[in-house]
Amino acid sequence: MDILKADREYECFCGTGIAFDYAASYILERTSVSDIKKLKIAVVSDRIVSGYYYNKFENQFIMRDVKPFLIPVESVYAGKSISSVDTVYKYLTDFDFGSNDWLIALGGGGILDITAFAASIFSGGVNLLLVPTSLGAMAEGAVSGYAKLNSTGHKDVMSVPMKPNAVICDPTFLETVPDKTRSNGYASVIRCAILDDLSLIMDLEKPSNMREYLNRVYASRSRIEQKNPKLLTLGNEIAGAIEGYFRFMNYSEGEALALSLLCAVDDRRRAPLARIYEALHLPTSLKDVSEKVIMKTLSDRLDKISSKTLDIVDLDESNGGKWVIRSVSPDEAKEIFVERLSLIGGHN
Template identity: 30%
Template sequence: MYNIEVKATSGNYPIYIKNGLLKDIGEGVKNIYNGKKIAVITDANVNELYGAKVIASLKEVGFESFKIVVKAGEESKSFGTLLEVYDKLLDYKINRGDMIIALGGGVVGDMAGFAASTFLRGISLIQIPTTLLAQVDSSVGGKVAVDLPRGKNLVGSFYMPKAVFIDPMLLRTLNDKFFNDGMGEVIKYGAIKDKELFYKLMNYENKEDLLKEIDRIIYTCCTIKANIVEVDEKDTGERMLLNYGHTIGHAIEQFFNFTKYSHGEAVAMGMYAITKLGEELGKTEIGTSIAIKDILKRYNLPWRLPEIKSEDIIRAIRHDKKNIGEAMNFILIKSIGNSFIEKINEDKINDYMQKILKKTTI
């Protein structure tokens, strides 16, 4: 087992990483929560695999537990779904002394986390991520949100969980597309902070070899994120580095209505595009984009941008949460493992977007 203690200004909490952890989740929750009622929020896909097991484990140790099952997919990160969840919480008479468990991938974690942060002005939350993307990234750090039609994660809050329970064995039920989706975020961590991790990922012979060490990889990514969150909980400085590839990635997701590309695929294209721009601007070592392209191809992730007009990307990124005044913060890397924040004035963004599209579009 790997344990990480996240020392946030709003409160410390543990991350537990252990193969097979889910089968004893009731005992794990009981060690940190002495209330009675727990609402488990999950989606239809995860519910089929693990919903009954989690409820049974919680009831076995004395919790009164309920399931709230939402539709799988990004569309559940909406105010419509949120209102349905609030109604169910009221039906179950959940109060401020009770708890929500988010059981699922990034969509469930974000939406259920936002529900916990706002229902009755905040009730306790535990994250149990079931996808690689959620295990290495979205379940850690307290960012919770829902989408608006005009952009992703535009309504949200910073709300730390009481604990994060990660069972790497759950990843064996993921198909290759969803596994590779999470690898986009794993690659991000190597690119921005850990050169050794990046090149180690290049050397695995196959998925099975990688899975043998996936608990260690998850621990490495979570440790990087925990260290960053501890110094910049509210995302005003160093934490922005975690958005490498995301500014363009979110714009791609939004342009295609969250249906054509997964989050990891969109971020993958964003990482290559922004690295290519960094080389064009003389801010990134020449050849770095080739390394990014090679590792994305190794994990069957796209690297070229789809056909999209520069004005459509610009329209989307104007709503990016990293915008400050007249400037936008882009995350660049000087070299693999060495990232930095580059402020770009709004009047230059159009020229830069056209450069990116010219160099990276299919």
């Protein structure tokens, strides 16, 4: 087991199989409850992940005379909502959770967001352990700094600081990640690659050493944050419009972000990146909708912005091809997005 260099106030542990042994050890070593049998532990997970792993995950606690309980929630991004948080909150209230008890997120990025949001707002506070089960959740969700929720077709419109006690990254989970979920992880790493370290793409599909690879991703993310944290919003606007139009159904978060990143890069990089997308089974153009329809969705959102300017991540080709933050008017932003969308239009 290793400690990853995530540059966060909490520790991120990584090792094959540690999720099924060290999670219990970590919690029990840090509990102040005198009678272990009175310690309350709740595991938030979705149907797919819990179906694969919950019994094995639960067993490490049962062997130590602690019986956790499962809180099932919807994992798709339409379910990453305040209603899911309310479900978790009701369980915690019904089981009389207190500040010495523990909430565990076992799942992908959506599960991490829902669980961390609930832990943040629960009266009296509650300990939080994150156990991400997808590459996207390991590479980005567990270290994003904020737990975010969707609402009425809009992505990540509610947020609270994410403050887990620790994160446990176990490569074992990646063996069963569905292809559609796997693309979520690809997209978040590709964004870091585009902004900072293109070599991250080379080992993206099957890293030979997950600990080393995650450390490279975290190091890249830290360098980007040191330059300007807003750079990590590259692609969010168009991706959010795609997901919002389809109500988070037709495109996964990663697929929408991948398309937005593809149309943001310069012509020289776009063709090679598209070939990489094809190898990773990521989309290279919009399907079942025209770029004009997506632009209409995005334009409607821009029209609701009250400020006269907004910040957009854009490539400054006159400055050696550096990514910069441009402060532009809503109309100028629309021009930028129209041009980008034309590059991935399916012409439906």
